[in-house]
Amino acid sequence: MSPSPFTQESLLRQQLADADPEVRRVAIRELPYSEEEDYIELLTAALADADAGARMDAALALEGIETEAVVGALVPMLKDPSSEVRQAVAQTLVELKEPQWGSLLLGLVGDADPQVRADALRALRALRVEAAFEPALDAAKASEAFVRKEAIGVLAYLKNPAAL
Template sequence: MATIHDRLRNPDAGVRRIAVIDLPYTDEEDDIAPLLIAALSDADATVRLEAAKALEGFEEPEVLAAIAPLLRDADADVRAAVAYTLAELKEPASAAALLPYLADADPEVQAAALQAVKALRVDAAFEPAVQALAHADARVRRAAVGVLGYLKNPQAIGSLTEIAAHDTDAEVRRVAIGALSFANNAAALSVLPALSRALTDPEWQVREEAATTVARTGSVLGVPHLVRAMEDEYWQVRVKAARSLGKLKARDGVMALVEALIHPLSNLRKEAVIALGEIGDPRAITPLERTLRDPDPDVRKLSKLALATIQMNGGAA
């Protein structure tokens, strides 16, 4: 019977491919990393692809040094597999193998490298990410925004607010708004114009993200903008605005939330009920009592909880 080594050297690429797939489960070899690294240089793309997939979770320097160059592989499927494997890295020290690719001439390579270092949160990625915000390719800008959002460096707030307000790509604007979630206290004031603009963005996904981000900054300065968002034509935006009003305990949002209690969409009614309970304003008691007859049983249950919370905290009609 052919050994795993024999199969890895077989002239038939299909045999080599299956051998690579079998490697993690073999008891013939204790150290499979060198064999997988060797398979990364196979002439057949399907073998390289399986080797890249099998190396997920390996963070030894020699493994990363071998796999990172395959971000430039001629085969698109191999590049995708390598990008996925690298994006699963957990150890910050692994970023050293990726830093040279953060400004690669190929946008696909650059975007994949930025995506891979995002969760590693290494300071060395900050400057390359800031520079990448000006890239012509939206994929690179999106990945760069992700890096900056994870790093939570206040020095990035100005760049992120600018791209959130003016980028031509809606998805870039959306992720930039989400990345601004780390802005709080004094910084929240500087991002408010960008959040306000985003709540009127032509794309509802951007408005939805902005409605969530306002609450994450913890700033009540965004409450008037959230109240206006409760009239958005898309229910997805209204739901997130209601949720944020509740998290901010925004008493100025009570009447907008009360109006949402009669909306045809039960999900919005639920969020409004929850938010009113979180805010605890006694003005909500009578409207909430009416929702005890809501056709949706979840709304009725949540209304009971909201009323109990308000009354427990001293609210009175």
């Protein structure tokens, strides 16, 4: 059954498809507070929006939602062309609480882009994933100070005596 054309949900869906990126952004920011049953799927789809601002808003709106579909969609976004989107994704990933997501982030610790490496390490820190020890130890030798800082943060959270 399609939504009535006069409900908040139908209006949000229309706004998500609007040609104006600012209209789409307003709808994205409103989705988590709506009664839209599939708002998570709509936000995940908005991660592919052509507008960087819309992608950024979608990433921030997904904070705290720890499903495989959401985390799986967010992790590759650490390579988004927009630095604002990457920062929003990193901020959202830092809020992850379940160690199971560590495996998705571990592959990015060796990425060619130092910012991607740092963001992945920052997200891994609070997860305390033992498998992050060796990659973090390697990253602690990076030429970029901001990568080393995040790597040391991971090592400190793991409290592994071998890091001393």
